[in-house]
C-alpha cells in the first residue's frame with residue numbers, strides 16, 4: 682500500500698500528489714471536529730510529512746530542522762497534558778455556567794463602572810483556562826465547536842455561531858445579574874447603607890437587562906454584538922484547542938470510569 686499523507690486541519694487523507702494539491706488550494710479547508718492541532722502545529726505537521734526523508738539526509742544543516750521542531754513541540758504538549766490531566770474535570774462545559782468565583786475585587790469593581798459589562802466579563806471569564814470551551818476558527822466561520830458535558834459524557838459538538846453567541850449572552854446576563862445582586866446584598870449589611878450606591882447598581886442592572894433585550898430584538902445590534910463576541914473567542918482559540926487536545930487524549934481514561 683502507498684504511504685498515505687494527510688491534511689492535519691481537515692484530516693483529509695490520500696496519496697502524496699492529492700494531498701499536495703489539497704494544501705495548495707486557494708480556498709482553505711474547514712477544520713475537522715477531530716483535529717485538535719493549533720494553527721502553527723498544523724503548518725509544521727503538514728510540511729513535515731513531505732520533508733522527513735530530506736531532514737534525515739541533511740541533518741547537519743543550520744536551517745531549522747523540522748523533525749527537531751516537532752520533537753520539541755510534542756514534548757511541550759506532553760508536558761502540558763501531563764500537568765493538566767488531573768484538572769480535566771475542572772474544564773467547564775459550554776452547557777454549564779462559566780466559573781466566576783475567582784474574580785478579583787478590582788475586576789468586579791470594574792463591572793460597576795463600565796457600560797461594556799458583557800465583553801468585559803467575557804474577557805475576564807476567558808482568563809481562566811478552564812472556561813475556554815469554545816473554538817471559533819476565524820471571522821468568516823458560520824459554525825464553531827463547543828465542549829459539552831452531560832453526566833459523565835464529555836464531547837465536542839459543532840453548533841452555529843448564532844447559537845454560541847446567543848447562549849453566551851444569556852449566560853453572561855445571568856452571571857452579571859448575580860454579581861450586581863451580591864453587591865446590593867453586601868451593601869445592605871452595613872448600618873449606614875449607602876442609597877446612592879444602591880441606586881447606581883440598580884442602574885447598572887437595568888442597563889444590563891436593556892442590553893440583552895436590544896441584543897435579542899434588534900437585528901442590527903445583534904450583528905454588531907456577534908462580531909465583537911466572536912472576536913473574543915477567536916482571540917482565545919489556541920488555548921481552547923489545547924483544552925480540546927487534553928480532553929481527546931484523555932477520553933479513554935474517562936470512558937474507563939476513572
Ligand SMILES: [Zn+2]
Nearest residue numbers: 688690691710
Ligand atoms: Zn484540509
